[in-house]
Amino acid sequence: xxxxxxxxxxxxxxxxxxxxxxxxxxxxxxxxxxxxxxxxxxxxxxxxxxxxxxxxxxxxxxxxxxxxxxxxxxxxxxxxxxxxxxxxxxxxxxxxxxxxxxxxxxxxxxxxxxxxxxxxxxxxxxxxxxxxxxxxxxxxxxxxxxxxxxxxxxxxxxxxxxxxxxxxxxxxxxxxxxxxxxxxxxxxxxxxxxxxxxxxxxxxxxxxxxxxxxxxxxxxxxxxxxxx
Amino acid sequence: xxxxxxxxxxxxxxxxxxxxxxxxxxxxxxxxxxxxxxxxxxxxxxxxxxxxxxxxxxxxxxxxxxxxxxxxxxxxxxxxxxxxxxxxxxxxxxxxxxxxxxxxxxxxxxxxxxxxxxxxxxxxxxxxxxxxxxxxxxxxxxxxxxxxxxxxxxxxxxxxxxxxxxxxxxxxxxxxxxxxxxxxxxxxxxxxxxxxxxxxxxxxxxxxxxxxxxxxxxxxxxxxxxxxxxxxxxxxxxxxxxxxxxxxxxxxxxxxxxxxxxxxxxxxxxxxxxxxxxxxxxxxxxxxxxxxxxxxxxxxxxxxxxxxxxxxxxxxxxxxxxxxxxxxxxxxxxxxxxxxxxxxxxxxxxxxxxxxxxxxxxxxxxxxxxxxxxxxxxxxxxxxxxxxxxxxxxxxxxxxxxxxxxxxxxxxxxxxxxxxxxxxxxxxxxxxxxxxxxxxxxxxxxxxxxxxxxxxxxxxxxxxxxxxxxxxxxxxxxxxxxxxxxxxxxxxxxxxxxxxxxxxxxxxxxxxxxxxxxxxxxxxxxxxxxxxxxxxxxx
Numbered sequence: 116x117x118x119x120x121x122x123x124x125x126x127x128x129x130x131x132x133x134x135x136x137x138x139x140x141x142x143x144x145x146x147x148x149x150x151x152x153x154x155x156x157x158x159x160x161x162x163x164x165x166x167x168x169x170x171x172x173x174x175x176x177x178x179x180x181x182x183x184x185x186x187x188x189x190x191x192x193x194x195x196x197x198x199x200x201x202x203x204x205x206x207x208x209x210x211x212x213x214x215x216x217x218x219x220x221x222x223x224x225x226x227x228x229x230x231x232x233x234x235x236x237x238x239x240x241x242x243x244x245x246x247x248x249x250x251x252x253x254x255x256x257x258x259x260x261x262x263x264x265x266x267x268x269x270x271x272x273x274x275x276x277x278x279x280x281x282x283x284x285x286x287x288x289x290x291x292x293x294x295x296x297x298x299x300x301x302x303x304x305x306x307x308x309x310x311x312x313x314x315x316x317x318x319x320x321x322x323x324x325x326x327x328x329x330x331x332x333x334x335x336x337x338x339x340x341x342x343x
Numbered sequence: 344x345x346x347x348x349x350x351x352x353x354x355x356x357x358x359x360x361x362x363x364x365x366x367x368x369x370x371x372x373x374x375x376x377x378x379x380x381x382x383x384x385x386x387x388x389x390x391x392x393x394x395x396x397x398x399x400x401x402x403x404x405x406x407x408x409x410x411x412x413x414x415x416x417x418x419x420x421x422x423x424x425x426x427x428x429x430x431x432x433x434x435x436x437x438x439x440x441x442x443x444x445x446x447x448x449x450x451x452x453x454x455x456x457x458x459x460x461x462x463x464x465x466x467x468x469x470x471x472x473x474x475x476x477x478x479x480x481x482x483x484x485x486x487x488x489x490x491x492x493x494x495x496x497x498x499x500x501x502x503x504x505x506x507x508x509x510x511x512x513x514x515x516x517x518x519x520x521x522x523x524x525x526x527x528x529x530x531x532x533x534x535x536x537x538x539x540x541x542x543x544x545x546x547x548x549x550x551x552x553x554x555x556x557x558x559x560x561x562x563x564x565x566x567x568x569x570x571x572x573x574x575x576x577x578x579x580x581x582x583x584x585x586x587x588x589x590x591x592x593x594x595x596x597x598x599x600x601x602x603x604x605x606x607x608x609x610x611x612x613x614x615x616x617x618x619x620x621x622x623x624x625x626x627x628x629x630x631x632x633x634x635x636x637x638x639x640x641x642x643x644x645x646x647x648x649x650x651x652x653x654x655x656x657x658x659x660x661x662x663x664x665x666x667x668x669x670x671x672x673x674x675x676x677x678x679x680x681x682x683x684x685x686x687x688x689x690x691x692x693x694x695x696x697x698x699x700x701x702x703x704x705x706x707x708x709x710x711x712x713x714x715x716x717x718x719x720x721x722x723x724x725x726x727x728x729x730x731x732x733x734x735x736x737x738x739x740x741x742x743x744x745x746x747x748x749x750x751x752x753x754x755x756x757x758x759x760x761x762x763x764x765x766x767x768x769x770x771x772x773x774x775x776x777x778x779x780x781x782x783x784x785x786x787x788x789x790x791x792x793x794x795x796x797x798x799x800x801x802x803x804x805x806x807x808x809x810x811x812x813x814x815x816x817x818x819x820x821x822x823x824x825x826x827x828x829x830x831x832x833x834x835x836x837x838x839x840x841x842x843x844x845x846x847x848x849x850x851x852x853x854x855x856x857x858x859x860x861x862x863x864x865x866x867x868x869x870x871x872x873x874x875x876x877x878x879x880x881x882x
Contacts, residue, residue, distance in 0.1 A: 128454035128531070130867075138456040138530040145522045149560045156564035156594055160579045163590055247575025268584040275577055279568065 124311040136313055143317035147324050150287075154328055157280050161335065164272055173340025174263035175273030178244055178256050183235040184337035187227055191326045194223035202319045205302075205312035213308060213315070217299045220322065224292040231285055236278075245278065246271040263340070277336050284332060287325045294318050352842025354761045358858040373458035374861055379444035379759070381465050385472065386432050386440065387828070393427035394824065396420045401783075401817040407804045417800035418485035419501065425488030426506065429602070430513055431472050433740060436748045437609030438555075439468070439520055442548045444759060446524055448852040449542050451533025451870065453862040456526040460519055468516035475509025478502040487798060489599070492580040492591040496572045504570050511566040514559045517605075521555025524548055533851070535870035539633070542850055542874045543619075543626060546633040547612025550640035554601045554608070557644070562598035565591065592654055596647035604643040607707075607739055608636060610747025611678055614700050617750050618682045620848040621697035622689030625875040628681045635674035642671045652723045661720050668718035675711050679704055694846075695769030699750030702777045706742025710735055713788065728798070731791025734784045742780055749776070749827065756831060757845045761858040762838030768830045776823035782816025849875050 129135040165172045201216035236245075243251040250271050252260060260270055298318055301307065307315050359376045369377055400420050403411040412420070443461065447454050455461050478484055484506040486495040495503050528549050532541075569591070572578025580591045619626045626632055648656060648664040682704055691697070713735040716722045726732065756764050786809040791797075795806050802810065844853040855864050 126458075127862075128452065128456065128458060134530055138526050141529055142457060142522060142526045145525055145556055149518050149522070149556050152557050153560035153564050156561050156568070159594065160568070160590060163587065164579065164585075167587075168585060247571075247577035250577070266585070271577060272579060272584050272586060275571075275579060279571065283564075283567075 124309070132310070139313040139317055140320075143320045147320065150324060154280075154283070157276070157283065158331075161276050161280070164269075164276070165339075168265070168269040168272065170263045171260075171265035171269030172273050174260045174265040175270050175277065176337060176340040177259045177263075178242075178252065178270070178274070179277065179337050180235055180238060181337050183230065184333050187231070187329065188333050190223045190227050191329050194220045194227075195323055195326045197223070198319045198322045202312070202316050205307045205315040208308040208310070210302065210305065210308040213302050214299065217295055217302060221292055221295045221299065224288055224295065224322075228285055228288050228292065231281070239274075244274055246275045250274065280332055280336070284325065284328055287328070291318075291322050291325055294321065352840045352845075352857075354840050355856040355858070355860070357860065358761065358856065359861045360761075360858050362861050371462075373454070373462055375443050375447050375455050375458065375461060376759075376859065376861075376863075378461050378465055379440050382435055382439040382443060382468070385465075385469060386435050389427050389431040389472065390436075390824075393424050393432055394821065396424035396427070398817065398821060400424065401814040403800055404802070404810045405814050407802050407807050407810075409800045412800060414800045415485065416483075418487075418798070419479075419483035421798055422484050422487055423479050426475065426484075426510065428740070429488060429606070430510055431468075431475065433606045433744055433748075434517055434602070435468060435520075436744070437613060437751060438517075438524070438548060438551060438605075439464075441544075441613065441748070441751045441755060442524060442609060443520075445755065445852060446527055446545065446548060447531065448758075448855065448859060448863050449545055449850060450528065450531060450536055451851050451864065451868045452527065452531035453864075453867075455523050456531055457523050461523055464516045464519040464523070467519070468513055471509050471511070471513025471516060473509075474512060475506055478505035478509055481505070489595060490566075490569060490591075491595075492569065492572070492588045493582060495569060496578065496580060497576075503573055507566045507570050511563050511570075514563045514566075517555045518559045518563075521552035521559070524552040525556065528552075533868050533870055539630065540870055540873050541633075542612075543615035543629070543632050543636075544609075544612035547608045547615070547636045550636040551605050551608040551612075553640050554605045554643060558598045558601035558605070561594060562602075565594040565598065568594075589651070589654055589656070592651050593648065596650045597644070600647040600650065601640075601643040603736070603739070604639055606744045607747075608639060610703065610744045610751070611636065613747040613751035613754075614682060614703050615678075616850070617696050617700035617754055618685050619875040619877070620754070620846055620850075621694060621700070622686045622691050623877045624685050624689040625873070625877060626681060627684035627687075628677070629874070631677050632681050635677040638674040639671065642667065642674070646671055649718055649723070652720055653727050665718050665720050669715065672711060672715055672718075675707075679708055679711070693770075695764075695766060695773050696750045696754035698770060698773040698777075699746045699753065702773065703743055703746040703750065706738050706746060706777075706780070710738030710742055713738065726791055728796055729791035730787040730795050730797055733797050734787035734791060737784045737787070741784070746776070749773075752831070753827075754846070755852070756834070757841030758852055758857050758859070760835045760838070761841055761856075762834050762836075763841045763845060764834040764838055765830050768826060772823050772826040772830075775819060775826070779816050779819030779821075779823050783813050783820055784816070786810075786812045786816075849877060 125132055125135050129138065197216045197219045201213055201220060204212035204216055239245055240249065242256060243249050243253060244256065252267070252270070260267065295318060298307070298315055302315075359374055369381065372378060399412065400417065403409050403417060409417070443455070482502050484501045484503055486499055486501070486503060490503070490507065528541075528545055568578060568580065572580055577584065579586045580588050582588060615626050615632055646664060646668045648660060649668045652661050652665075713731070717726065717732065717735060753764060753769055790806055790809050790813075795802055841857050843856050845857075846853070851868055851870070854868060
C-alpha cells in the first residue's frame with residue numbers, strides 16, 4: 116500500500132493506522148464489557164428464581180420447543196464460523212470471499228430472527244404461554260406443569276424471563292444483521308479489502324459476542340429439568 | 344515567567360470558536376470542545392430546572408403544615424429534583440463538559456478517539472432528557488428517584504414508564520461517553536506522556552468512565568424490566584407471582600452506588616488540579632492519589648447493599664457490606680490528606696477556583712465522615728430515610744461534586760472562552776455558596792438525627808426553626824448560583840483576553856492558546872516531565 120493511500124484511511128484524530136486499529140478494537144471490547152453487564156442483570160434474576168422455584172423452571176423448560184432451540188444453536192455456531200472467515204477474507208483483501216461470507220452470515224442471522232418470531236414465539240402465543248398477554252397453559256402443557264408440581268405464577272415468571280432474555284438477544288441479532296448488511300453494501304463498493312478492515316473485525320467481535328450469549332441461553336432455558 | 348506576564352494577552356486570530364459560524368457548525372460539530380459547550384448549555388438548563396423544584400420544596404417546608412403544595416405535588420417535585428440532578432446534571436456535569444473539553448487537550452491529542460460517537464452521545468442525552476421532560480410536563484412521576492417496586496410498578500398512577508424511558512435512553516449517552524474516554528486515554532496520549540505523567544484529572548476521569556461502562560448497563564436493563572412489568576403487569580419483581588422486590592433494590596443499587604462515585608470522582612480530579620495549581624506544588628503522593636481513584640472505582644461496586652440495611656437482608660450480608668463501606672473511606676481519606684499535604688508549605692493563592700477547592704475539601708470531609716456513621720448498621724437503622732441521609736449525600740453531591748464542578752468551570756473558563764471572569768464577583772459568589780450551602784444542609788443533620796423523615800411535605804411543629812433555617816440557606820444558595828450564571832455569560836463576551844496561561848499553571852492545556860485552535864495544538868506536544876512540575880521551575 117502506498118503512503119498516500121494509507122493516510123486517506125486514517126481519520127484525522129489519529130496519527131497512523133496502527134493507532135486507529137488499536138482504538139477501534141479497544142472500543143468494541145469496552146462496549147462488549149458493557150453488554151456483559153447489561154445481560155448480567157437478566158442472568159442474575161434467572162439465577163435467583165431458578166434457585167427459589169427450581170421445579171417451576173424445570174416445568175417451564177419442558178414447555179419450550181427444543182427443536183427450535185437446537186437448530187438456532189447450530190445456525191449461530193455456523194454463522195460465527197462464516198463471520199470469522201469473513202474477517203479473514205477482509206484481512207487477506209479478498210473482496211469476493213468477504214461478500215460471500217458476509218451474505219451467508221446475514222442469511223443465518225436473519226433466518227434465526229425470522230424463525231424465532233414467526234414460528235417459535237407465535238407458537239408459544241397460540242399455546243397461551245405469553246405472560247402479560249395471554250398466559251393460560253392448557254392440555255399437555257398443563258399436565259407437564261402438574262407433573263412437576265409447579266405453581267402457575269412461578270412458571271409464568273420463567274416464561275417472562277424466557278421472553279425477555281431471548282427477546283433482548285433477538286434484538287441484538289437484528290442490530291447485528293443490520294450492521295452486517297451495511298458492511299455488505301460497503302464491501303460491495305470495495306471498502307475493507309484495501310487494508311482498512313477494522314469495521315469488519317469489530318462487527319465480527321460483536322457478532323461472536325451475541326452468539327456466545329445464545330450459547331448460555333440455550334442450555335439454561337431449553338435443557339434443564341432432566342430433559343436430556 | 345515575569346517576562347511572559349508583561350505581554351498584553353490577545354485572543355488568537357483563529358480558534359475553535361470562530362473557525363466556523365452558524366447553527367449547523369455547532370449541531371453537527373465533531374470537535375470535542377464544541378460538544379462540551381453543547382453539554383454545558385443542556386446541563387445548565389437542567390440544573391436550574393432541578394433547582395427550581397428544590398426551591399419550591401424548601402418554600403413549602405417553611406411551615407409545618409406545608410405552605411404551598413399539595414402532598415402529591417411535593418412527591419413529584421422531590422422525584423423530579425433527584426432524577427434531574429443525578430442523571431441530567433451531575434452525571435454529565437464534570438465528565439461531559441470539563442472532561443470532553445479537557446481530556447484530549449490534557450493528553451496532547453487532536454480529539455477524542457471517536458468524535459462522531461461523541462456527538463451521538465450528546466444527541467442521545469438530549470433525546471433522553473426530552474423524553475424525561477415529557478414525563479414531567481405530562482403529569483410527573485412520584486416514586487422518588489429510586490423507582491422502588493412494587494410502588495413504581497403497581498401502585499402509583501404517574502408517568503413511571505416515560506420517566507424510566509428517559510433514564511434508560513440517557514444511560515447510553517453516559518456509556519458511550521465513558522467508552523470514548525477510556526479508549527482516548529489508552530490510545531491517544533502524546534509521545535512521552537506515560538500513565539504516571541498524566542494529570543490526576545485524567546486518572547479520575549478514567550476511573551469514572553470505567554464505572555459508567557460497568558454500572559450504566561445495569562440500570563438500563565433494570566429500567567427495561569421495570570417498564571415491562573408496569574406495562575404488562577407481569578415480571579420478576581412482582582410479589583403476586585413470587586417475584587422479589589428486593590431484587591429490584593439490589594439491581595438498582597448495584598448501579599446506584601457506583602453512580603454516586605461517578606458523580607464525585609470527576610470532581611475529585613478537578614480538585615487535584617486546582618490544589619496543585621494554586622499551591623504551586625506537585626500533588627503530594629501523586630501515585631497514591633492516582634490509585635485511590637482506581638480503588639474507589641473498584642470498591643464502589645462492592646458496597647451497594649448498605650442502602651438496604653433495613654430492607655430485609657441477612658444480618659451477615661449487612662455485616663459484610665458495612666465493613667466494605669468502611670473500606671471506601673480509605674482511598675477517600677487518602678485524597679483529602681494528600682490535598683491538605685499539598686497545600687502545606689505551598690505558595691497558596693486564594694483565587695476563586697481555590698476557594699471552591701478548599702470548600703470541597705471541608706464539605707466532602709463532612710459528607711464522608713457522616714457516611715461512616717451511615718455505614719454502621721445500628722446508626723443506619725436509627726437515621727435511615729431521615730434528613731440525616733439527605734444532609735449526608737448533599738454534602739457529597741453539592742458540597743463536593745457541585746463545588747468541584749464550579750471550581751473547575753472557573754479555573755478553565757479562560758481556556759474555554761479565552762477571556763477572564765471578574766475575580767471579585769467570583770470570590771463573592773463562592774463565599775455565598777459556601778455559607779448558603781451550610782445553612783441549608785447543616786440543620787438537616789440535626790433534623791434527621793432527632794427524627795424528621797425525608798420525603799414528607801408536612802412535619803411536627805417543633806422542627807420548624809431548623810426547617811426555616813434550611814429554607815433561608817436555600818435562598819442564599821440560589822443567589823450564589825445565579826451570580827456566576829450572570830458574570831460568566833458576561834465575561835464570555837466582554838471579559839479581558841486571558842492569554843494562554845493566566846494562572847501560570849502546569850499542564851498541556853496551558854501550553855496552547857486560549858481558546859485553543861480546532862486541533863488543540865499547532866503541533867503534537869512531546870512530554871518530557873511529570874505532571875505538576877512546579878518545583879523544577881522555582882529551583
